[in-house]
Amino acid sequence: MNATLYIVGTGPGDPQLLTLKAAHVIRNSPVIVAPRGSRNCPSTALSIIEQIVQTGDKTVIQVHFPMKKIKTGREPDPEVRAAWNFAAKQVLHHLERGLDVCFPTLGDPAIYSTGYYLYDTICAIKPEVSVRFVPGIPAMSSCSAVIGEPICLGDEMVAVVPATFSDERLRDILLHFDTIVLMKVHRVLDRLVELLGSIDLLDRSVLVERAGTDEEMAYTSIESIKRPPHYYSTIIVRKNGNGRRPMVHKRSTGSRSNHSAESAFGLTTAVARRSSRI
Numbered sequence: 001m002n003a004t005l006y007i008v009g010t011g012p013g014d015p016q017l018l019t020l021k022a023a024h025v026i027r028n029s030p031v032i033v034a035p036r037g038s039r040n041c042p043s044t045a046l047s048i049i050e051q052i053v054q055t056g057d058k059t060v061i062q063v064h065f066p067m068k069k070i071k072t073g074r075e076p077d078p079e080v081r082a083a084w085n086f087a088a089k090q091v092l093h094h095l096e097r098g099l100d101v102c103f104p105t106l107g108d109p110a111i112y113s114t115g116y117y118l119y120d121t122i123c124a125i126k127p128e129v130s131v132r133f134v135p136g137i138p139a140m141s142s143c144s145a146v147i148g149e150p151i152c153l154g155d156e157m158v159a160v161v162p163a164t165f166s167d168e169r170l171r172d173i174l175l176h177f178d179t180i181v182l183m184k185v186h187r188v189l190d191r192l193v194e195l196l197g198s199i200d201l202l203d204r205s206v207l208v209e210r211a212g213t214d215e216e217m218a219y220t221s222i223e224s225i226k227r228p229p230h231y232y233s234t235i236i237v238r239k240n241g242n243g244r245r246p247m248v249h250k251r252s253t254g255s256r257s258n259h260s261a262e263s264a265f266g267l268t269t270a271v272a273r274r275s276s277r278i
Contacts (some may be wrong), residue, residue, distance in 0.1 A: 001131065003095040007115040009108040009136020013232070014043075014214030015051035017137050023052050025134055029102035031059045031094045033087060035114050037231075038260060039064045043159045045104035059094070063087045065114050066154065069164065088121040095129065108138040111160065140181045143208035143234045146218050149241050152179050155239060163188050163235065167195055174199055174237065182235040186228050192235065193223045201237055 006025045011017035026032070026049050034043035043062050049055070063086060068077045075081070091101050109115040115133070122129055139161065144151050152158045156178035163170070163182040172194070174180055185192060185207065196202045202223055209217045209229045220226060222235065 001095055001098075001126075003100050004130040005091055005095060005101045005103060005119075006130055006132050006134060007103045007113075007119060008134040009113075009138075010045045010048045010104045010106055011212060012107055012135040012139040013040060013048060013210065013216075015048050015144070017095075017142065017212055018049065018052050019134070019136065020132050021063035022136060023049075026053045026102050028106065029058070029100045031061070031091050031099050031101045033061045033063060033094075033101055033103050035064060035065045035103070035105065036062050037067050043104075048106075049104050059099075063090065070117075082119050083122040087118055088125055091118070091122060091151050092126060092129070099278070105136075106139070108136045109133050109138050110135065111138050111140075112162070135147050139211055139232070139234055140236070142211040143206075143218075144238055146208050146211055146216060147206050147236065149206070149236065149238055151181070152235070152236075153240070155260050163192055167191065170195060171199065174201060178239050180237040182237065185235050186231050186233050189222070189225060189228060196237065197223065200238070204239055204241065205235055205237045207233055207235045214237070 006029060008025055009019075010022065011019070020204045032055060036046075046055075046060070047131065065083045065087070066077065066079045068080050069204075070080065076084075087103075091103065093103050096262035102117060103115060105113045105115040107113065110133070115277065119131055130225065141150060157176075158179045158181070159173050159177040160181040160183065161170070161173055161186040164187070165173070170192075174208040182192065189207075191241050193202070196205050201272065205222055207219045207222045207225070207229060209215070209219070210232050211234065213232075215230075219229075
């Protein structure tokens with residue numbers, strides 16, 4: 001088998017943040033197997049790369065991966081396992097025909113990515129398969145750029161964790177690290193607000209929604225948000241920062257105005273445009 005599977009990070013959403021290497025690999029792969037979180041919606045990763053690379057002459061297969069919790073060391077939900085196996089068989093079918101396959105994944109493949117589950121599944125079926133990873137810009141880096149706040153400096157310690165951890169586990173992490181990046185916050189925001197408030201970290205917390213897209217928003221008063229944020233939302237808690245930033249909206253290309261977005265989320269924070277820092 002001479003063909004290779006490339007697991008490629010597409011970055012957080014902005015197609016201009018797709019790396020040159022990622023674009024080169026995608027452009028030269030005749031087959032794309034793209035993950036999607038819903039059976040009825042197109043792959044987000046695929047929609048990103050299609051803005052940079054022409055895919056009309058490629059074989060494109062979209063595979064539904066159920067959005068269910070996975071715990072390390074435990075067997076996943078049968079539906080999740082079935083999706084991994086189906087995707088692996090699709091990839092192997094084309095590799096065995098001598099065709100390189102690209103598997104695009106949001107952000108960076110090394111951070112809570114479906115790509116490594118696919119990799120492990122394929123290796124269990126055919127250990128000799130050739131697989132290469134192409135890193136991408138992670139969502140937390142894009143969020144950091146939005147709010148003009150570093151993830152870490154000097155001797156600071158950082159934790160990147162799913163917000164779906166238990167309160168006890170999250171509390172321990174929040175107390176012992178200098179910066180905490182909370183991912184998958186969309187379903188547990190109320191619980192996070194209560195927890196962050198109980199340890200006086202609300203004023204050190206910023207939620208960034210849909211980083212790297214035209215709908216990108218940043219919220220400094222997360223306790224004032226009235227509805228669940230979008231699935232692609234991240235909270236950065238930085239204890240040693242300058243506190244809440246005044247910026248709420250970075251991009252101006254979307255259809256929503258600052259005023260309408262502020263009203264919809266019940267924000268009380270001032271709105272201001274902030275230039276990026278170099």
